Amino acid sequence: xxxxxxxxxxxxxxxxxxxxxxxxxxxxxxxxxxxxxxxxxxxxxxxxxxxxxxxxxxxxxxxxxxxxxxxxxxxxxxxxxxxxxxxxxxxxxxxxxxxxxxxxxxxxxxxxxxxxxxxxxxxxxxxxxxxxxxxxxxxxxxxxxxxxxxxxxxxxxxxxxxxxxxxxxxxxxxxxxxxxxxxxxxxxxxxxxx
Amino acid sequence: xxxxxxxxxxxxxxxxxxxxxxxxxxxxxxxxxxxxxxxxxxxxxxxxxxxxxxxxxxxxxxxxxxxxxxxxxxxxxxxxxxxxxxxxxxxxxxxxxxxxxxxxxxxxxxxxxxxxxxxxxxxxxxxxxxxxxxxxxxxxxxxxxxxxxxxxxxxxxxxxxxxxxxxxxxxxxxxxxxxxxxxxxxxxxxxxxx
Numbered sequence: 252x253x254x255x256x257x258x259x260x261x262x263x264x265x266x267x268x269x270x271x272x273x274x275x276x277x278x279x280x281x282x283x284x285x286x287x288x289x290x291x292x293x294x295x296x297x298x299x300x301x302x303x304x305x306x307x308x309x310x311x312x313x314x315x316x317x318x319x320x321x322x323x324x325x326x327x328x329x330x331x332x333x334x335x336x337x338x339x340x341x342x343x344x345x346x347x348x349x350x351x352x353x354x355x356x357x358x359x360x361x362x363x364x365x366x367x368x369x370x371x372x373x374x375x376x377x378x379x380x381x382x383x384x385x386x387x388x389x390x391x392x393x394x395x396x397x398x399x400x401x402x403x404x405x406x407x408x409x410x411x412x413x414x415x416x417x418x419x420x421x422x423x424x425x426x427x428x429x430x431x432x433x434x435x436x437x438x439x440x441x442x443x444x445x
Numbered sequence: 446x447x448x449x450x451x452x453x454x455x456x457x458x459x460x461x462x463x464x465x466x467x468x469x470x471x472x473x474x475x476x477x478x479x480x481x482x483x484x485x486x487x488x489x490x491x492x493x494x495x496x497x498x499x500x501x502x503x504x505x506x507x508x509x510x511x512x513x514x515x516x517x518x519x520x521x522x523x524x525x526x527x528x529x530x531x532x533x534x535x536x537x538x539x540x541x542x543x544x545x546x547x548x549x550x551x552x553x554x555x556x557x558x559x560x561x562x563x564x565x566x567x568x569x570x571x572x573x574x575x576x577x578x579x580x581x582x583x584x585x586x587x588x589x590x591x592x593x594x595x596x597x598x599x600x601x602x603x604x605x606x607x608x609x610x611x612x613x614x615x616x617x618x619x620x621x622x623x624x625x626x627x628x629x630x631x632x633x634x635x636x637x638x639x
Contacts, residue, residue, distance in 0.1 A: 279515045283588040321473045389639045393627040394477040433587040
């Protein structure tokens with residue numbers, strides 16, 4: 252597992268600066284998105300189901316981004332997309348799916364969500380050493396909650412689990428996605444308003 | 446209808462400053478949340494279904510807020526909640542449910558979403574002339590996408606529509622909620638990053 256992690260370019264989970272968000276803050280956020288221990292269990296199940304499907308999920312997401320120039324443009328400059336940059340981000344995005352399902356939501360996890368937020372704004376392009384659009388605009392982080400949530404259900408349902416279990420995994424995924432996107436937004440917010 | 450609107454304190458739809466977000470921006474945002482003409486139709490149906498249930502929906506939402514001191518506190522100061530403030534916001538929130546289902550998403554709609562965003566931050570307390578917490582923290586705007594979405598399904602399902610229609614109304618509501626919350630966030634974002 253460690254070998255696999257080290258092979259993902261720029262994946263530095265556990266090795267980043269502290270998030271300004273504490274575990275106490277996270278606890279209140281969890282309450283706000285109705286996140287319970289049951290959701291943790293259903294995310295674990297989702298992780299088992301999604302593990303060999305992450306490439307297929309990413310095909311859907313990247314197909315969606317690729318079909319929309321207003322989204323694809325962030326992977327390059329002047330509409331010249333950087334294939335290597337796309338590939339690196341794709342591998343980290345795949346790892347994010349698994350991390351979301353399997354990791355403990357502790358301070359290390361908070362720190363890495365903050366790092367992901369920074370990489371959309373002030374640290375964009377640094378990780379991969381590319382010359383692309385300088386930032387991803389805020390609006391698309393929040394808006395992306397919908398495609399990232401809505402497209403996951405068929406994958407959760409693809410291995411014969413009951414409709415009730417699929418719904419519970421889907422609900423847990425929706426909460427987890429909203430939670431992480433909220434944290435990614437921190438660097439975009441004016442001082443004292445997060 | 447006009448009489449009813451005028452009775453809602455602080456409800457100034459159509460009479461606010463322009464949003465910095467254009468209809469062209471909105472079109473790209475709609476594409477990002479997969480919002481289609483079919484969603485408009487299902488929001489209209491949801492509006493018919495929810496019209497006589499908005500008080501019951503608000504009971505659920507306010508029950509949720511009231512049960513969580515980290516959310517209820519915004520309706521007052523030092524945990525002294527302002528009942529009149531709560532009541533005014535509640536009426537506007539009920540109107541927002543119906544506006545979300547029935548209004549055209551045009552420049553007037555964009556302008557009012559921006560006004561709602563301002564009323565969570567720099568214009569908080571002004572509309573109702575109250576002395577409460579000075580801002581609502583950003584994190585809870587985005588996090589609230591979950592309870593506002595998840596709690597609506599039983600109300601959509603309460604009038605005998607097929608499971609398939611309920612799912613389509615629910616999906617349209619999720620997209621509309623994410624769209625509006627994205628717009629509400631504008632005033633919180635650093636210059637040039639939205």
